Amino acid sequence: MTVEYSLTDAEHLPYVMHGLLQVHRESGGDTGFEERLAEAAAEPGWTAAIGYENGEAVGYCHGFSLAADTDWWSGLIVPLPEYVTWETGRRTAVLDEIAVREAWRGTGVAAQLHEVWLSLRPEERVTLLVDSAAGGGALQSACEAWGYRRVADRRESRESTVYTTMIRPVRRP
Template sequence: MTVEYSLADAEHLPYVRHGLLDVHLDVHTQSGPSDAENHFEARLQTAAAHPGWTTAIGYQAGRAVGYCHGFSLPADTDWWSNVIVPLPEYVTRESGRRTAVLSEIVVRKPWRGTGVAAQLHDIWLSLRPEERVTLLVDSTIGGGALQRVCEKWGYRSVANHRAPGDPTVYTAMIRPVHRP
């Protein structure tokens, strides 16, 4: 069976929320809905409230098998304020149309390694109007495998990033939205 893909924006979130939540709970919890559901709902609502929020979702036989989502960085963002070593202004300057943030990409286990994640990523990027996209990677995941996948997709590390109160140091990565 083939995976079919669709895109949605914040206006259509009520129609796709259940599929996103179903995938999230399948991947991130072993015991079913609980605080994980509430935490995900809060994060999803926060992300979807940002300008330019969109999601790409993969379905097989009507069941969501993976998704990715993100939004546009506003001109007054504090996104770059949590980098450990400050970056030059030409890297951190935002206009509200310069940078998209890939917030999350999640694929159910049976579909990992099949190209679904790459397809979701490419479909999500295909309609982004920004010139570049950024994401944060926990480079300890899979012994660095996740970061290597991002590098294969064209992302390059620009800084280490740590949010207040979060002990995890992430790698901030950037790539052009549309590669030559």
């Protein structure tokens, strides 16, 4: 199995959209992905890392920069101090989503996609949300293995799901 990785930006999203949709569908994704992806790609600094094998997309991850006026840190069950939540537009990247087709799971493709995506991020840190119950906690454990640490919990206004907010430096020492 030889997976090749590439990076793309919002300008080139139309050229890779078909592959991202295929991966999303096969990895059990929900409806509305194309619209959510377009919204994410409209955010400043949006980029995606895509893994290909024999020209076929096998996984992706994507994210963007948090704007200075972001509401990302609202909705926390216990608010964080301002020194954690202040943003400049260049301080924090958001890993919005990562997905890998079933045949490539457990092969290290997700971790490699993550590292490729981070490789060109200019921010000092990266944050993500994890459904704390997903996979019996396995997803959160995987993020911890990649260096993320829990900083808070949050609940979306109309959902009962509690999400764990995690942060790690973009470049690990």
